[in-house]
Every structure is written in structure tokens, then in C-alpha cells.
Amino acid sequence: MSKPIYNRRRFLGTAAVTGAALTSPVYLRRAMAQSGGEVNIWTYSDFVPESFRKQFEADTGIKVNIRLVDDQGKQFNLLAAEQPNPSVDIMTVAGHRFLQFIDSDLLAPLDTGRLSNWDRINPVFSDGDWATIRGEKWGVPILSGMEVLAFNTEAVSAEEAMTWHTLFSEEYKGQTAYIVQDMMSIVMLMMGYDGNMVAYKNDPERAAAIVEEAKNFLIQKKPLVRKYYDSGAEFQQMMVNQDILLGHSWNGPAAALIQDGFPLGMTIPREGSYGFVYTYNIANNAPNADNAYTFLDAILSSPEIGAAMTQASGFISTYKDATQYLSDLEKKATSFPEDQLARMQFFRAEANDLKYSLVDPAVEAIKAA
Structure with missing residues (x-):
């Protein structure tokens, strides 16, 4: 029996190809006003599906600038060095790291009232005890490990x-x-x-x-x-x-x-x-806060987007019904029954x-x- 060496790098390289194949879905068909400008995002590789980014830019006129990060500590240090005038609008912070960012006044509380698609997130992730600190929400859950x-x-x-x-x-x-x-x-x-x-x-x-x-x-x-x-x-x-x-x-x-x-x-x-949850967070004093909320609401608008993020990253989508856009093998590898998720x-x-x-x-x- 052949016993090849398996590793995460090989897996993610394969999955990224799958994610890139996402067709232009209807997630932005409810045409948003052409607001223009830009939104600056610090995130991990493959967390913003390329097809979504292109469609979002075409439908809104907002240019999406992505800076890849690979370490929560480095991201914290960079953001702290830029305050009170950060260059970033949206960051990707793990939920169990919230306090470090919040205590240093690096994050703005999330106004979920500005996100018409907030209810598309599975409550297991959006309503978890980790998600509310000092009576405020601080991030949009996107992927979980x-x-x-x-x-x-x-x-x-x-x-x-x-x-x-x-x-x-x-x-x-x-x-x-x-x-x-x-x-x-x-x-x-x-x-x-x-x-x-x-x-x-x-x-x-x-x-x-x-x-x-x-x-x-x-x-x-x-x-x-x-x-x-x-x-x-x-x-x-x-x-x-x-x-x-x-x-x-x-x-x-x-x-x-x-x-x-x-x-x-x-x-x-x-x-x-x-487990832990990766979230999109708005920086305190974000230079393009309105565009940041437009981006966040758009990326929540369809479970197909959540599925594309799972296919590309290998992490579990937080979106309701995202699994319906995954193959049987992808479902087996990246999803769990609701009763099991409730135990996490x-x-x-x-x-x-x-x-x-x-x-x-x-x-x-x-x-x-």
C-alpha cells in the first residue's frame, strides 16, 4: 500500500483551485449604489473569494485592497503602531484574541444594525458567549476551526x-x-x-x-x-x-x-x-468605515460565498446553508451535524x-x- 505524506499546504493548494471556480452568483444582484472609494482589508490567504471581490468592485465601485497576514501577533503590533490613524478598515481577528485588541482600543464595536444580512450567520457562531464582550459585538464570524x-x-x-x-x-x-x-x-x-x-x-x-x-x-x-x-x-x-x-x-x-x-x-x-472563530472586525478610526460595512453586508449575503471561503481555506463556514454548495467529500471534510456543533x-x-x-x-x- 502506498503511503504518501499528506500535509496542509498540499490540501490548501488544491482547495484554493476549487474556491476560485466559484461562478458569479446572485449575491450582489440587488444592485447597491455606486459609492466608490476603497476598503482596506488585512486577512489570510483565500478568506476573500476572488470572484466575490471582482463582483463587489463591479457592483459598488469600491476598490478592495487586501494585505495578507499570517500571524495574529504581528497584526496586533502593526495596528497598534498605526493608531490613532490606521490604514486598515477591516481586520481578521480570532475570537479568543478579541480582548487584546479591545483593551488597546484597536477595534470599533460592531453595529449589527447596519448589517441586513447578519441573520445569515449560524447562531452557534453569532450568539456564542465569546462573541459579546462588555455588551458589544466586535466581529463578524466567517470561518471556524x-x-x-x-x-x-x-x-x-x-x-x-x-x-x-x-x-x-x-x-x-x-x-x-x-x-x-x-x-x-x-x-x-x-x-x-x-x-x-x-x-x-x-x-x-x-x-x-x-x-x-x-x-x-x-x-x-x-x-x-x-x-x-x-x-x-x-x-x-x-x-x-x-x-x-x-x-x-x-x-x-x-x-x-x-x-x-x-x-x-x-x-x-x-x-x-x-474551537475558535475567525472574524472580520472594523478598526477603531477606520478611514473608510462606511465602505467597510458595505463590504461586510455583501460578503454575508449568500451561503454560496461562505462555501467558497470553506473550499479555499479548509475551515468551516459560519454561514447558514453553506454546505448545500459543497460536494459530498467537501461536506465530509468541513462540516458537522447541527447537534454536534451545539456541543462546541x-x-x-x-x-x-x-x-x-x-x-x-x-x-x-x-x-x-
Whole structure:
């Protein structure tokens, strides 16, 4: 059996071609006034479908200037250096990084009343507890990633994969893998605790006791795991080599294997999981704020646009009904049933200092045990 090396770069290169094939849909056919001017966007590669950009420019007269970013920290530093007169109108910030930007007065609160298409977003993403801070919305959810239980469908049943406990079962001893730091949050969730630690922000003793319990669980289960891995490519290769049959993974590396035909499935187990959401955000003092709102409302106007963003990026669309524009293979790789999505919680940053002051040493203790 041939065992090629799978990687996310190969997957995204293939998916980008699919996304570029999007025909000019009807998402802007309700002709908007020719307002002219420009809108400046900092975002990741393939987050603005090229066909949408061209149609938007043709229908509105607004020129879309895109600057690619590859790191949230770099984007923060650049925007902070430009204040109070930023060159950007729309940025792409992950929801669990909101507080850093908000506390530095880099984002403007989002006026959802100016977005007639706001209701096209799945409420799982638009109404999540991470999305409202200090009574305000701060971003338009566009794409999501999450931690999943990935499994070889020829060896592990779908029912077995519906619980994280299978990952720690004697039956699959030596055939599992996970990122141990990420599993700390998952294990706390399995135990009925808040893996974000927000609930214990004012009770550090309680937080320490919970982390200690999760640490001891993972030490107890350490003889069952084949490997604590670090990268998505490493997870993929272990799956392809059949070194492991199931494991914790981010959905991106798992999706790449599915797209390449490997017999892989992935679930959000019954105990739940954690994820993050990429959002479009309006910069504080944006030079073209009106055009920014015109752009945001337009890009929300059709689930076909959301599907194109998924095809190009490999992340899950936040748009209602976007999956109807995906092939069966794309659906398998980038979508989940509604009942599974409802189990997902989102990473939050309010208690990160407390959380990682406890989790980081716990992880080192697990590895050393």
C-alpha cells in the first residue's frame, strides 16, 4: 500500500483551485449604489473569494485592497503602531484574541444594525458567549476551526468516536495520539469543568485543584497513548502509516486527509470540544468605515460565498446553508451535524493568565511522568 505524506499546504493548494471556480452568483444582484472609494482589508490567504471581490468592485465601485497576514501577533503590533490613524478598515481577528485588541482600543464595536444580512450567520457562531464582550459585538464570524476526535473509519466505529473516553480506552492502547496541552482543556471539559477557566477566575485555589485533577488523569492514562505529538503533519503521517487509529486533532489536518481519500472520520464528541472563530472586525478610526460595512453586508449575503471561503481555506463556514454548495467529500471534510456543533464551546481569553500559569507546568509534569 502506498503511503504518501499528506500535509496542509498540499490540501490548501488544491482547495484554493476549487474556491476560485466559484461562478458569479446572485449575491450582489440587488444592485447597491455606486459609492466608490476603497476598503482596506488585512486577512489570510483565500478568506476573500476572488470572484466575490471582482463582483463587489463591479457592483459598488469600491476598490478592495487586501494585505495578507499570517500571524495574529504581528497584526496586533502593526495596528497598534498605526493608531490613532490606521490604514486598515477591516481586520481578521480570532475570537479568543478579541480582548487584546479591545483593551488597546484597536477595534470599533460592531453595529449589527447596519448589517441586513447578519441573520445569515449560524447562531452557534453569532450568539456564542465569546462573541459579546462588555455588551458589544466586535466581529463578524466567517470561518471556524475546532478540536475533534479523528478516527480511522475502517477500524473504529462512529459510535465509539462519539466519546472522548474511547481515546483513553484499553482497547486502543498504543494506537492513540494527542497534543497534551490541548487535551488539558478537553479533559477538564470531560470532567464537567470549564476548560477556559473563566468560571474560576476569582477562585485560583479551585482552578489549581481542577488542573491538578486533569493532570493526574492524563498521567494515569499515559501508558495508553502512543505519542504526544506537536504538528498536524505529524498526526497525518501517523494516521497514514497506521501507527494510530484515533486521536485528538484540529479539524484542518483531519480535513486534508479526508479530501485526499484517506478513510478518516471526525466528530465533536458528546462531552463537547473547543474551537475558535475567525472574524472580520472594523478598526477603531477606520478611514473608510462606511465602505467597510458595505463590504461586510455583501460578503454575508449568500451561503454560496461562505462555501467558497470553506473550499479555499479548509475551515468551516459560519454561514447558514453553506454546505448545500459543497460536494459530498467537501461536506465530509468541513462540516458537522447541527447537534454536534451545539456541543462546541469557544476558546475565551478572560482567564488565560490564570489558566496557563497552571496548565503549562502541569503539561511538563505529564511529559516527565
